[in-house]
């Protein structure tokens with residue numbers, strides 16, 4: 054008997070696996086995967102505060118040892134529930150009402166993980182073991198810092214000859230309904246911390262002080278006015294965008310000229326840039342103002358793109374075969390673990406609906422969960438045809 058997506062999802066939701074905790078979620082999943090003939094490797098990475106025990110649970114499961122090799126990537130950790138009393142049925146008490154399944158992770162993304170497991174078991178039941186390999190890379194560190202999850206499992210996979218030919222990330226990729234979008238890339242992210250220093254003093258004696266704030270304002274103007282001309286977007290990406298996120302002086306007195314002012318901004322950038330190129334560009338703009346400043350930048354991830362080709366075609370066709378709609382290849386939204394996988398093989402994101410993710414009463418309809426399972430099964434059929 055093949056796995057039921059709803060039954061497996063309910064078992065997973067019952068585990069309060071708030072990142073980086075697992076609470077038995079991956080054990081339950083592994084039991085189901087082993088049942089259908091997959092070999093499971095539990096791969097905990099990272100240390101606890103005392104530097105002793107591995108903290109973040111990860112799971113790699115594979116069936117088959119030859120190519121072609123399709124890898125599904127997902128996570129079993131979830132974001133915190135928020136105020137428990139605001140949940141209609143509780144975050145870890147899966148409940149179906151009028152065809153809607155409620156519970157933390159229903160959409161992001163235990164629902165997708167259960168759907169892929171159900172799809173693979175239905176595929177095996179109908180067609181036998183795939184002529185090649187199917188694997189699942191499941192992390193418990195996607196909603197957290199993502200340091201001891203996918204990135205480390207990929208290194209382990211490389212060491213042990215498990216690098217796939219293509220990867221499918223099951224993050225919720227649709228705004229409102231199945232068939233809308235698949236993600237073929239993501240923008241990069243750069244955070245900048247800008248400090249302008251002066252000399253503290255009394256507002257009544259400005260000659261004895263040096264107010265840094267007019268210069269901070271001028272520097273920020275140079276950066277934010279340039280926002281419009283960072284670029285105009287590219288074939289698959291929207292224009293890069295700079296957002297000021299905070300301006301801090303921390304001055305509580307109205308008769309003191311502050312010693313320094315600091316601003317933080319984040320830029321989501323497209324494939325016209327790399328983090329390094331963008332850093333240089335920002336410094337050129339700031340240098341042109343003649344202001345003495347300190348800028349520290351950190352790059353959370355570079356932008357990446359899986360160019361439309363055979364793999365994106367398969368995913369698009371599978372979605373169309375099930376939903377009747379051809380999904381748009383998109384690069385919008387926040388970042389995901391696909392940013393690590395893209396360094397190894399072509400990666401496409403195709404999953405559930407993101408309308409209720411990270412919210413109170415997160416949910417997914419039973420119909421969508423069954424259709425997502427059908428989409429994943431169709432992807433397997435088209436890939437191994």
Ligand SMILES: [Zn+2]
Nearest residue numbers: 161162195224
């Ligand atoms: Zn997610």
